Amino acid sequence: MRPISEEDLTARARIRDVAMALFAEQGVKATTIRGIAEAAGVSPGLVQHHFGTKEQLRQACDAHVLSYLREQVSAGVTGNELEKPEFVENVHRTAPPLMKYLGRALVDGSPEAAAMFDELVRVTEESLARGDHSEADHRARATVLTAMKLGITVLHEHVSRALGTDLYAPQGALRVGKAQLDLMRPEFLGRELFERARSGLEKYEGRQ
């Protein structure tokens, strides 16, 4: 698995990645085709050649995060890749730009991002209902839970500033992860999953 540098990527992929970064930073409307082209080191015409219109480029970005996230989640959950350090390492290197884009897409009103939000609420609700058969408002709890979780992503810039550390750097992610576990009632992750997460974080802490 060779390290992927920017120059190795095809122009098309480079344009897409740059577009995702700029969309995430400035929003779709404030990002220009010319700006993307310049940042990617190509001509504006090439952007158009590969993606047609700006809207289609945005959809390509949406599709890319969606497929990436589904892929990694299924690899991490169904396949037991989570234990492998190389998997974790790889995720930590490639995920941040995608997460930032997802956060912006949620606010900018992308249908794909909205669908992903709904899906997260659904699986969270199922998980909650499995552990607690009372008449509690699982839908509301699941919604609040995913909104809070994603809220940290959406507000990553402010979180990083308040922390004095980049949220997507190891120390930042660690502090935020532990704080989340501290603040949350353990029941809602399932005691077992909760402990697994805590021990995972502490093992990670030991490595640093």
Add this chain to the structure above:
Amino acid sequence: MRPISEEDLTARARIRDVAMALFAEQGVKATTIRGIAEAAGVSPGLVQHHFGTKEQLRQACDAHVLSYLREQVSAGVTGNELEKPEFVENVHRTAPPLMKYLGRALVDGSPEAAAMFDELVRVTEESLARGDHSEADHRARATVLTAMKLGITVLHEHVSRALGTDLYAPQGALRVGKAQLDLMRPEFLGRELFERARSGLEKYEGRQ
């Protein structure tokens, strides 16, 4: 206290309110002066006459939410207005657009909104440190707490959709409020404040 309808407001205030709503919905860059003018029922020139440039209009919106929020918070906390139903009623009628704007301003990169985030982190951290003199990472907990809380505001559209109810309608706010209390460890609000919040919500529930 007469009910304030749109027509009672001066043109300047009407423009500001419309601008806040459009900025919140679409973002600053995607909102046009002409769009604001049309929605406010005035000419584009008038927007310019009252606020100069689009950037100055944005700053005026920032200043307005800031002063409003500080005013209401101080009235609710230091003054004991929180018990009065008319105060609560008034807040519930006027606050939603301002909260939506604040949420968007945090993502769009307004310095004022960032300052408010930092201030919230600071007071939250002080509150946490007051109740717990251990060596816990109060800064991280405070940051995560405010990011989560504001995250619900920023993602209000998705929260409302997942709930099937407007977050800023009474039932929606109630469900979300209760879910937040359910998910959070009580220690972090302070036991006393926690119970006060819960009883307040339930009293409110009884009214509906």
Add this chain to the structure above:
DNA sequence: CAACATCCAATACATGCGTATAGGATGCTG
């Protein structure tokens, strides 16, 4: 080698935008 598809750059064009400017209507003040 010829024909062609693909990748890429350069130019041109129409549109929508922020803003500057000029002028009209209204109400207040001396």
Add this chain to the structure above:
DNA sequence: CAGCATCCTATACGCATGTATTGGATGTTG
């Protein structure tokens, strides 16, 4: 009533942007 400030509209201008078009360079295929 005269002068003036304020509120408001209409028009115009310069600029940036999305996109269409044209043409060249490169590799691929028959």
